[in-house]
Amino acid sequence: MTGNTHVVVIGGGYAGVMAANRLTQRDDVTVTLINPRPELVHRVRLHQLVGGSDDAVVAYQAVLARRVRLVVDTVTRIDAAERSVTLATGGTLAYDYLIYAVGSGSAEPGVPGAAEFAYPMATLEEAQRLRAVIDATPATAPVTVVGAGPTGIETAAELAEQGRRVTLVCGGVLGPYLHSRGRRSVAKRLAELGVAVVEGFGSKVTVVTRDAVRLADGRELPSEVTVWTVGFGVPDLAARSGLSTDAVGRLLTDETLASVDDARIVAAGDSAAPSGLPLRMSCLNATPLGARAADTVLSRLAGEQPENLHQSMYAQCISLGRRAGIYQFANRSDVAVWLHIGGGPGARIKEVVCKGIPEHLAGEARKPGSFSLHRMRGGVAKRRRLLRAHRAEAPAAAGRAA
Template identity: 70%
Template sequence: MSAKIAVVVIGGGYAGVMAANRLTRNDDVTVTLVNPRPAFVPRLRLHQLVGGSHDAVVEFREVLAERVRLVVDSVTRIDAAGRRVALAGGGSVGYDYLIYAVGSAGAEPGVPGAAEFAHQVATLETAQRLRSVLDAVPASAAVTVVGGGPTGIETAAELAEQGRRVTLVCGGVLGPYLHPRARRTAAGRLARLGAAVLDGPETKVTAVTRHAVRLGDGRELPSEVTVWTVGFGVPDLAARSGLSTDAMGRLLTDETLTSVDDERIVAAGDSAAPSDLPFRMSAYAAGCLGAHAADTVLGRIAGTRPAPIDLSFPAMCVSLGRRAAIFQLAHKDDTAMPLYVGGRAGAKLKEISCRFSVKHLVEEARKPGSHTWPKGDHRRRLLRAEHTGASAVPTRAA
C-alpha cells in the first residue's frame, strides 16, 4: 500500500479553507491547515465588528472538512529544499505539496504618526482593538476614517449610522472603483447618515497626531479616534524563505498559481501574484483562487497538466450601514458598469454575498470539487497586452 501524499495549506482565510476542503476530494491526500487563530474570520464582516453588529468569527468546525487536520500555529519559515514548514510554537510539518495562502493585512502606514495613533480594521485583532477604543469614548467624539475605498466607506457608514460624528477623508476619489452614478449614490447616503466626506487630492493625509489629522492643504481636523483603511500588505514569509516575490511581497507564480521557484509550492488568495499581475484583493477572488490552487495540486498528483487560472469579476458590494448598500455590477474585465443596485435592495444583495462567501466553503467541505466561478478571456488578453506593451483595458464612458 503506497503512502499518502501530504499537502500543507498555510493560512485559514477564504483561500486556504477553500483549498483545504477541495483537496479532500482525493482520498490518497492528507491535508493539514496551519493557521494562527483557532477560528475562521469572515473578513467581509470586520467593519460590522467595529460597529458592534457582528463578531466576525465562525468556528472552523462549521467551514472545514472533517478530514482536514487543523494546526493552530504560525509558520515562521518554508524550507523548500527539505519540504518542511517551521512553526512558531516549535517543531515543523513536512509536506509533499504546499499551498501558500497567508492572506493580507493592513499596509504599514507611511504617514508620520499614523502607525502610533491610528487604528486599522484589516484583521480580527485590529478590529477588536478599535471596537474597544470606540467603546471607551463618548458617542460625540470626533472619528476620522482615512481612506475612500470599500473598507473606509463601510466603516464610516457603520459608525455614522450609530450616531457617531464621522469624517471620511478620501485622499482622492470616493469609491474609485465605483461607477460615477454609484459613487454619487454612496456620497448621498453618507451625507444622510451625517458623515462628512472630504475628497480630492488636497485631502491626502500628511500627519496623524493623538487628537488630530493633518491634510495636504494645511487643514487640521480634530480626531479623538482615527481609523486607517489605506492599502493592504502581505506577510513577508515567502521572501524570508528565499522564494521569489513581487514588489509587495506576494509569491510570484505562473498562471497555474505554481511558484516560479518550486512546482511543489502553489499560491492562492491575496498573497499570490500570478505572472506578476495579481488579481484584485477580495474574498470572492480568494475563494476562486483557493479552489484553483487545489486543482493545480491535484492535477500534479494525478500527472496531468494544470490549467491556467481563468476568473472574471461579476460585481463589487459596498455596504452603507445596515439598511443600504451598493451592489456594483461589473464587466468581466473588472471595470464597473453603469448598472448597480442601491438602497435596501443593495443591502439585501450585500448580505447574501457575505453569507455565500461562507456558504461556499461549507458546501465545498461537504462536496469537494463543487465550487465553480465565472470565466472570461480578459486575462489572456491582458497577458498578451503586457507582452506586446499595448493596453488591454478599454476606456469606459462615465
C-alpha cells in the same frame, strides 16, 4: 505519484479553507491546515465588528472538512529544498505540496504619526482593539476614517448610523473602484447618514496626531479616534523563505498558481501574484483562487496539466450601514460599469454575499469538488489581453527607470 500525499495549507482564510476542503476529494491525500487562530476570520464583517453588530468569526467546525487537520500555529519559514515548514512553537512539518494562502493585512502607513495614533482594522485583532476604543469614546467625539475604499466607506457608514460624528477622508476620489453612477449613490447615502466626505486635491493625510489629522492642503481636522484603512500589505513569509515575490511581497506564480521557483508550492488568495499580474484583493477572488490552487495540485497528482487561471465574474458590494448598500457590477477586466444596485436591495445583496461565503466553504467541506465558480465560462481571452499588455509594459517601464 503513489502512496499518501501530504498537502500543507498555510493560512485558514477564505482561500485556504476552500483549498483544504477541495483537496479531500482524494482518499490518498492528507491535508493539514496551519492558521494562527482557532476560528475563521470572516473579514467581510470586520466593519460590523467595529460597529458592534457582529463578531466577524466563524467556527472551523462549521466550514472545515473533518478530514482536514487543523494546526493552530504560525509558519516562520518555508524550506522548499527540504519540503518542510518551520512552526513558531518549534519543530517542522514536512509536505509533498504546499498551498500558500497567508492572506493580507494592514500596510505600513508611511505617514508621520499614523503608526502611533491611528487604528488599522485589516485583521481581527486590530478590529477588536478599535472596537474597544470606540466603546470607550463619547458618542459626540469626532471620528475620522482615512481611506475611501470599501473598508473605509463601510466603517464610516457603520459608525455614522450609530449617531457618531464621522469624517471620511478620501485622499483622492470617493470609492476609486466605483463607476461614477455608483459613486453618486454612495455619496448620497453617506450624506444621509451625516458623514462629512473630504475628497479631491489636497485631501491626502500628511500627519496624524493624538487628536487631529492634517491634510496636504493645510487643513487640520479634529479627530478623537482616527481609523486607518489605506492599503493592504501581505506577510513577508515568502520573501523570508527565499521565494520569488512581486514588489508588494506576493508569491510570484505562473498562470496555474504554481510558484515560479517550485511547482510543488501553489499560491491562493491575496498573497498570490500570477504572472506578476495579481487579481484584486477581495473575497470575490480569494475563494475561487483557493479552488483553483487545489485543482492545480489535484491535476498534478492525476498526471494531468493544470488549467490556467481565469476569472469571469467581477463585482464589488459595499454595505452602507445596516439598511443600505451597493452592488457594483464590473466587466471581465474588473472595471466597474454603469450598472449597480443600491439602497435596501443593495444591502440585502451584501448580506446574501456575507452569508454565502461560509456556506460555499461548508458546501465544499460536505461535498468536495462541488464549488464551480472558478470554472465559469469566459474570462480567458480578457486575461490573455491583460497579460500581453502587462508584459509589453514591463520592458517599457524598465527602460524609463534606466
